[in-house]
Amino acid sequence: MGDTLITVVAIFLAAILMLVFPLMSLAERTDDISQLAVQTATTEFVDNVRTTGKMTLDDYEALLSDITATGNTFSTEILIQQLDENPGVKTTQAEATKIGENLYYNIYTTQVEEQLYDTGRINLKEGDIVTVTVRNTNQTIAQLLRNFIYVITGNDTYQIVGQHSGVVAVNGSTSQR
Amino acid sequence: MKLQHLAVIFILIILPISMVMASYIQNQIEAIEIQSSYDRSLINATYDAVKAFQLNTTNNMYSSISDSKIRDIEASVNTFYNSLMNSMMNYAQSTTDLRSFTPALLFTLYDGYYIYTSYHNVYSTTGEEGEEKVDINLDENDYENGLKPYVYYSAKYRLPSNGNTIIVNYTLDNAITVYGDFGGSDGYVTKSGYLINPDSVSNINEANHTLTYDGVQIEPEILTDNLSIVVDQETMQTQADDYEYVFYGNDKIYLDHDENGNTLYFEDGTPAIFWYQNYIKTYVNDPDIRNDISTNNMVNNHLVSYSAYNFFVEAQEFSQWVNDNLGDITQANTLKFEDGTTPIGNDTNYLSQNTETAHIFDTSVEGNDPLMSSSVFNNHRLAVIRKSIETNLNTIISRYGSSTLLNYEMPVISEDDWYQIVNNVSMVSFMQGLSIGYRTYNNYAVVTNNINKEVVNANNIYIVADDGSDNREYHQPGCKELLQGVEDGSLTITDYPEVSSAYATASFQRQSIRKSENSANDEYYYLQAKNGKYLTGCYNCIVNNTPNYSIDDIIAGVDLIDFVNSVEDGGDGTISYRSNNSAYMQVRKAYMTALARERYDLYKSNFDLDLEE
Numbered sequence: 001m002g003d004t005l006i007t008v009v010a011i012f013l014a015a016i017l018m019l020v021f022p023l024m025s026l027a028e029r030t031d032d033i034s035q036l037a038v039q040t041a042t043t044e045f046v047d048n049v050r051t052t053g054k055m056t057l058d059d060y061e062a063l064l065s066d067i068t069a070t071g072n073t074f075s076t077e078i079l080i081q082q083l084d085e086n087p088g089v090k091t092t093q094a095e096a097t098k099i100g101e102n103l104y105y106n107i108y109t110t111q112v113e114e115q116l117y118d119t120g121r122i123n124l125k126e127g128d129i130v131t132v133t134v135r136n137t138n139q140t141i142a143q144l145l146r147n148f149i150y151v152i153t154g155n156d157t158y159q160i161v162g163q164h165s166g167v168v169a170v171n172g173s174t175s176q177r
Numbered sequence: 178m179k180l181q182h183l184a185v186i187f188i189l190i191i192l193p194i195s196m197v198m199a200s201y202i203q204n205q206i207e208a209i210e211i212q213s214s215y216d217r218s219l220i221n222a223t224y225d226a227v228k229a230f231q232l233n234t235t236n237n238m239y240s241s242i243s244d245s246k247i248r249d250i251e252a253s254v255n256t257f258y259n260s261l262m263n264s265m266m267n268y269a270q271s272t273t274d275l276r277s278f279t280p281a282l283l284f285t286l287y288d289g290y291y292i293y294t295s296y297h298n299v300y301s302t303t304g305e306e307g308e309e310k311v312d313i314n315l316d317e318n319d320y321e322n323g324l325k326p327y328v329y330y331s332a333k334y335r336l337p338s339n340g341n342t343i344i345v346n347y348t349l350d351n352a353i354t355v356y357g358d359f360g361g362s363d364g365y366v367t368k369s370g371y372l373i374n375p376d377s378v379s380n381i382n383e384a385n386h387t388l389t390y391d392g393v394q395i396e397p398e399i400l401t402d403n404l405s406i407v408v409d410q411e412t413m414q415t416q417a418d419d420y421e422y423v424f425y426g427n428d429k430i431y432l433d434h435d436e437n438g439n440t441l442y443f444e445d446g447t448p449a450i451f452w453y454q455n456y457i458k459t460y461v462n463d464p465d466i467r468n469d470i471s472t473n474n475m476v477n478n479h480l481v482s483y484s485a486y487n488f489f490v491e492a493q494e495f496s497q498w499v500n501d502n503l504g505d506i507t508q509a510n511t512l513k514f515e516d517g518t519t520p521i522g523n524d525t526n527y528l529s530q531n532t533e534t535a536h537i538f539d540t541s542v543e544g545n546d547p548l549m550s551s552s553v554f555n556n557h558r559l560a561v562i563r564k565s566i567e568t569n570l571n572t573i574i575s576r577y578g579s580s581t582l583l584n585y586e587m588p589v590i591s592e593d594d595w596y597q598i599v600n601n602v603s604m605v606s607f608m609q610g611l612s613i614g615y616r617t618y619n620n621y622a623v624v625t626n627n628i629n630k631e632v633v634n635a636n637n638i639y640i641v642a643d644d645g646s647d648n649r650e651y652h653q654p655g656c657k658e659l660l661q662g663v664e665d666g667s668l669t670i671t672d673y674p675e676v677s678s679a680y681a682t683a684s685f686q687r688q689s690i691r692k693s694e695n696s697a698n699d700e701y702y703y704l705q706a707k708n709g710k711y712l713t714g715c716y717n718c719i720v721n722n723t724p725n726y727s728i729d730d731i732i733a734g735v736d737l738i739d740f741v742n743s744v745e746d747g748g749d750g751t752i753s754y755r756s757n758n759s760a761y762m763q764v765r766k767a768y769m770t771a772l773a774r775e776r777y778d779l780y781k782s783n784f785d786l787d788l789e790e
Contacts, residue, residue, distance in 0.1 A: 014184045025195045029202055036206050043213045047220060051623060053722075054591065084720050085687075086713040105720070120746050125722040126627060166217070169224040170597075171627045172722060173636055 020145060027142035034070035034140070035160045041066040042132050042162035049130050053172030054111070055080075055122045072136045072160060079165075080107040083127035104129065123172035130167035134159075189654040206616030211268075215611060215618050218264040223606045226257035226282075231628050235686050247291075247324065250284055254293050257282065257606065260469055268611065280577035280585045281570060283605040285598055287631040287779075288348040289329040292571050295320040300589055315373060328569060332561040333512040335520050336360075337505050341513065345503075347558045348564035349600065349632045350776060351547040359502060370495025371488065371776065372547045372554065374540050378493040382548055391734055393762075393769045395489055396673045397481045400680075400774075403709070404431065405690055405702035412719070413692040415456070417702055421480040423470070429453060430461065430470065430482040440478040442541040447471040448473075448480070456690050477674070488773035496540055508557060514568045528560035529595070541705040548732050550635070562599045574607060583610040586619065594623045601625035602761045603634055633681050633775040635728045639714060639719075640679045640767050641705065642668040651685060652715045653766040654731055655724035657739065659715070660753075664760035670767050679771030680705055685712070726753070731765055732772075 045063045049055045067074050081104040086175050124130070135158040141145070143159050183307040230253040258272040261279075269275050282293040297320060330347040336359070343357030356367040377391040386397045401419045408416045417699075420431040433441045441449035442644075443460075447467040451458040461467055474481050508528060511521045525531045535553040539545060547554040574587045588607070590598075598605060603626055609619035639651040642659055644667060652659035662668025669680040690700045705712055718724045726737040736756050742748035754761040 010181070014180065018184055018187055022191050022195065025199070029195075029198055032202050032206060036202075036209055040209055040213070043216070047216060051220060052597070082720060084714075084716075086367075086720070087711045119741055120473065123722040128722075166220075167224075169227070170625045171636075 020148075023129065024142065024145045027140065027145060030046070031140050031142045031159050034072060034163075036138075037070050038067050038074070038134055038160050038162035039164075040162075043132050043164045046130055046166055048162040049124065050084050050166045050168050051170065053124050053126070053168055053170040055116065055124065055130070057120045060113075060116055067134055067162070070160070072140060073138045074134050074160075075137050076109065077131075077133045077135075078109045078112045079129075079131040080124065080133075081105070081129040082107065082114060082128075085126070085127070088119045102127075121172075124168045125171045126168060128168040130168060132163070134160075134162040136160040183662055196296040204614050208616065211613045212618060215265075215268075215608065215613070216620060216622075218261055219606060219608050219620065220624070221264060222257050222261035223604055223624045224258040225290070226253045226606075227624045227626050229253045229256035230284075234630075234631075235683060235688070236627055246286070247307065250291055250324065252291075253284075253604070254282060277583070278610045279606060279608050280574045281607045283566065283570060283598075283607075285349075285566070285601070285603050285605075287602065288346060288352075288354075289327050291327055292325045292569065292573055294323065294325060295322050295577055296325065325573070328565065330558075330562045330565055332514075332565070333517055334503075334510045335504050335512060336503075337507075337510055343503075347562060349602065350634070351554075353499075355499065355503065363502075368495060368498065370499075371492035372499060372538070372540055373492045373496050374490070374546045375493045375496040375500060376541045376757060377546075378489050381490060386483045388486060388489055389770060390489050393766045395485050395770055395773065397476070397483055398485060398673055398677045398770065398774060399479050399675070400482050401700065401707075402429070402431070402453075402677050402684070402704045403706040404453055404704075405456065405688075406453075406458060407690070413690075413715045415690065415700060415702075416708070419707060423474050423480055423482045425466065425470065430466075430480075431458075433458065433460075443467065448475055448478075450480075455628060467480040475504045479674075481673075482774065483778040484774040485770045488777035491777075499538050501661075504536055505539075506537055507534050508532045508537065508560075509534075511561070514564055527564075528557070529563050530556040530560035532557050532560075537615075546733070548635070549729055551729070558762055559596075565593055566598065583617075585609060588619050588621050590621065590623075593682050594621075597623050597625050601627070601634070602629050628683060628686055630683055630779070632778060633772065635732065635772065638679055638768055638771045638775065639681045639685055640670055640764065640771075641707075642670050642678070644668055647708070647710060649710070649712045650715045651705070651712050651719065652763055653718040653724040654679075654727055655726035655737075656715055656718035657725040657753075658717045660726075660737075660760050660764060663763055664758070670763060672767060672770070677767070677771070681771070681775040686713075731768060734765060737761060 041063055045059060048059060067076075084103040084105060104136065112122065137158075140159050230249055233249040233252055258275055261275055262269065262272050265275065269278075276295075280294060284291040284293070302661050332347070333344050335342055339360045341358050341360045343355060343359065346354040346356075351371055351372045352370065354367070354369040356365075358365045374391075378388055380387070380389040382388065388395050399421055400423070401421050403417055403419050405415045405417045408414055418434075420433070422429045422431045424430075428712055429452070430450050431453060433451055435441060443449050444634070445464070445467070447464075448471055449460065450467065450470055451460045453459075461470075470480070474483075509520060509522050511528070513519045513521060513527065521527045525533070535545070536542070537545075537554055537557045540547055540552075540554060544551075545553045549555065571587045574585050577585045586609070588609070590605075594605075597603060603623060605621055605623050607621045609617065611618040636653070638654060640654055640659060641649050641651045642662060643649050644662070659668065659670075660730055663670060672678065684704045687701050687703060690702065692698045692700055703711055714720055725739045725741070727740070730737055734756055736752045737754040738750060739748075739753050740746060740755070742751045744750045
């Protein structure tokens with residue numbers, strides 16, 4: 001009787017050691033690689049916007065295809081903060097009479113996408129700020145397996161994230177389209 | 178074999194593989210992280226350097242003079258290394274360290290470029306007698322970093338007619354300098370000027386200083402700047418007012434007036450004119466200048482500028498000469514940069530833009546108006562500038578001498594980046610040799626300089642519109658709001674005999690007055706601020722930076738199609754403004770006049786070399 005119990009425990013342990021553990025380890029590596037790919041794609045996209053002064057639909061679609069090539073689904077958040085240097089803007093945060101108290105207008109993902117699909121590009125100017133955050137929305141295999149063993153609570157848990165932001169360095173030009 | 182044994186063997190095999198994999202991937206991740214942190218540092222440092230150059234030049238009245246320019250560039254180089262050092266603290270010990278990783282910094286300016294790199298510090302000369310040869314050979318490895326001599330954007334051509342070699346210096350816009358032995362009765366000629374389509378200038382009226390350029394009536398202009406003048410040196414109290422100005426010998430001369438706006442006169446009856454120096458009025462004492470301004474530029478008590486008119490008159494004359502003398506040159510006549518003697522001939526891959534058999538300097542034909550970015554001249558100009566930079570950079574980077582044993586190589590620069598480099602005043606920095614994991618870093622960063630007094634690009638003109646209640650906004654010429662406003666009468670733009678509405682973008686930048694040691698007390702003002710009220714940038718085209726119409730279309734004077742409706746972007750090609758629309762014509766006139774005037778008034782160091790008899 002005791003022998004049978006030990007055998008069952010041994011098989012169970014062996015299964016975990018031989019199957020789940022290597023699988024988890026491999027899945028984690030896959031996620032690491034996805035993470036790397038996503039972070040690189042995000043950084044490239046943002047730095048490209050910063051040095052050219054324009055965000056184009058082509059670049060945006062290249063970013064989307066790059067990150068989805070990892071086999072996961074993602075939510076992409078883009079925030080563009082447009083600098084308004086005009087003196088005399090009436091606001092609660094800035095001094096209206098003073099020169100140099102600048103304001104930023106925020107443009108969010110849906111507005112960015114609408115304009116990109118509409119006109120194919122968004123022109124930015126020196127001083128604007130671009131922030132892109134990419135998070136996975138599906139459960140990766142590593143997450144699944146991990147949840148099988150120990151559960152992380154909350155629905156905002158994500159495994160793969162790429163984030164980059166920066167100030168635009170040049171005025172985008174429209175003369176060449 | 179028992180099951181347990183199998184399990185143990187399995188684990189023994191899998192575990193090391195998994196561990197090695199994990200460590201390898203971790204390494205790769207770190208390498209990419211370091212790489213992107215280097216990228217970021219490089220872009221940021223380059224941006225800081227460009228910003229330093231901008232600040233130094235826009236606040237410097239003499240920024241275009243070459244000594245001053247070298248100083249500004251050296252300051253910008255220092256900023257670059259300081260900024261890079263700050264963000265690379267973890268990876269480099271000192272700025273000297275960093276120098277061995279940055280083989281070249283390229284500064285492209287209006288008519289040429291500087292490269293900051295190492296040079297071998299050897300002083301070698303022959304004395305007066307030719308015998309007392311001084312040869313100070315410093316240590317072989319003693320390299321110093323500094324600016325290499327200025328290189329002009331130039332190309333050599335072999336004239337198809339007689340085989341003589343001539344040289345053309347290009348610039349970032351349509352100005353060129355031609356020199357060389359043309360043979361025959363012409364002999365050696367040096368000529369500079371703006372290249373336009375000579376046939377588009379007509380109806381030149383010398384007395385009134387008017388002409389017609391491609392359907393646009395070019396007239397004299399009255400220009401104003403809003404100057405903040407220190408009236409009390411003790412308290413540094415300032416008073417701002419609008420003053421009319423003209424460019425005289427590369428400097429702005431202003432016309433003084435009393436509180437009521439009445440023009441003031443000197444005792445000798447000439448108008449009271451002054452230079453704006455150190456925030457005060459420095460009155461002009463030279464009687465020649467006074468008389469010159471008084472007889473030539475004063476009309477009805479106003480100071481009048483003829484720069485736009487002069488631009489077209491001189492450009493037409495020059496362009497006609499270029500068409501006559503260089504009209505048959507094609508890209509096949511260009512001499513190779515490597516040796517300067519072999520023509521390119523049928524090698525269509527030598528230059529990045531293949532203009533085939535088109536005549537580069539024949540600007541009167543269809544498709545070759547040098548003001549248009551798609552013209553043959555422009556394509557060839559870009560290709561030549563690129564080739565010149567490419568050849569020089571390649572040599573300089575591969576020969577970069579430093580204390581390290583790195584093998585320096587020029588990275589491949591993307592087409593997009595080349596376009597930025599050859600079209601703008603810009604800075605390119607190269608960084609390589611830093612170790613990242615199993616590889617070494619090799620990358621570059623390009624940052625263009627949009628605010629400078631070096632060049633007036635087609636995009637660098639803003640138009641001021643008045644809404645009738647003393648609110649003034651400035652617009653890009655291709656702005657929907659501007660054209661709409663002018664059409665329905667809610668916005669007005671003015672021209673002669675009123676004050677002109679269009680100026681270069683540099684005039685809309687914030688200027689500062691240093692009042693004390695503490696920069697927190699700096700006072701700011703804008704050159705374009707009518708009657709003491711600041712102008713605001715249009716929210717459609719300036720804050721959003723989204724003009725609706727192409728600047729090339731406005732220059733060409735063709736029908737305007739909103740980008741949203743353009744066929745390339747999937748629209749139906751609906752025309753928003755016909756070429757004969759009066760609002761469009763008004764905007765185009767303001768724009769063309771301003772573009773011509775601002776280009777004419779730019780300081781050009783090698784433009785007064787007209788050596789012809």
